[in-house]
Amino acid sequence: MDALLTMLGIYFLCWFKFIAGPVLGSAAGYTVVESALVTIAGTMSSVMIFTLIGTQIRAFIQRNFRPKSKPIFTKKNRNIVHLWKKYGEMGIALFTPLFLTPIGGTLIMVSFGVKKRRIYTHMLWSSCLWAFILSSSIDQLMHISFIKGLFI
Numbered sequence: 001m002d003a004l005l006t007m008l009g010i011y012f013l014c015w016f017k018f019i020a021g022p023v024l025g026s027a028a029g030y031t032v033v034e035s036a037l038v039t040i041a042g043t044m045s046s047v048m049i050f051t052l053i054g055t056q057i058r059a060f061i062q063r064n065f066r067p068k069s070k071p072i073f074t075k076k077n078r079n080i081v082h083l084w085k086k087y088g089e090m091g092i093a094l095f096t097p098l099f100l101t102p103i104g105g106t107l108i109m110v111s112f113g114v115k116k117r118r119i120y121t122h123m124l125w126s127s128c129l130w131a132f133i134l135s136s137s138i139d140q141l142m143h144i145s146f147i148k149g150l151f152i
Contacts, residue, residue, distance in 0.1 A: 007038055014042025018097040020128070022134040027130060032139050037130035043127040044120075046102040054110035060064050093122035097130035113152050 006028050013020035021039025030038070051059065083091060087108055096105030102123070109119045 004095075008039050011045075013127055014039050014102070015046035016101055016103065018043055018130065019134065021131065022138045025135065026138045032086050032132065032135045035135040035139070036128075039135065040127045041130040042133075043097070043102045044124060046119065047106045047127075050103050050106040051110060051116050054107050058107060072114060075100040084108070084112055087121055089118060093119075093126040097126060097134075102127075110134065140150045 010021055010024045013024065016041065020145070021042060023037050025035025068137055083095065087094070089112070092100075092108055096102060100108070106119060106123065109122075114122075134152055
């Protein structure tokens with residue numbers, strides 16, 4: 001029962017922060033494959049939900065939480081547009097696990113009008129790539145006795 005609760009906790013954390021899966025999975029004693037799979041499952045669940053309701057969430061936030069006098073062209077918005085123009089949807093998907101949250105990357109892609117199927121495809125390959133890279137890297141770090149002592 002505790003193992004199931006641990007896995008569900010990691011799964012739900014991956015909805016909001018990608019790196020939680022590899023780090024907590026390794027700390028919980030999961031193999032690289034187990035850590036990667038729970039990370040991918042959590043990320044893709046978040047992507048699917050926020051792709052389906054992303055437009056409504058964006059409209060709700062703009063309607064209820066955006067101050068009327070806030071400038072549209074903030075530094076953050078310019079950086080997102082620059083990233084989009086330079087790398088496109090594949091770039092957003094590639095950088096989402098490292099610099100954005102799964103929700104943030106999904107909402108950016110929804111905002112730029114990317115088709116749902118393409119969002120799912122790009123976010124799936126990106127989450128698979130980074131889940132296995134980060135899970136195996138963190139697993140290797142956990143074999144170093146100093147770092148292992150920090151978590152156990």
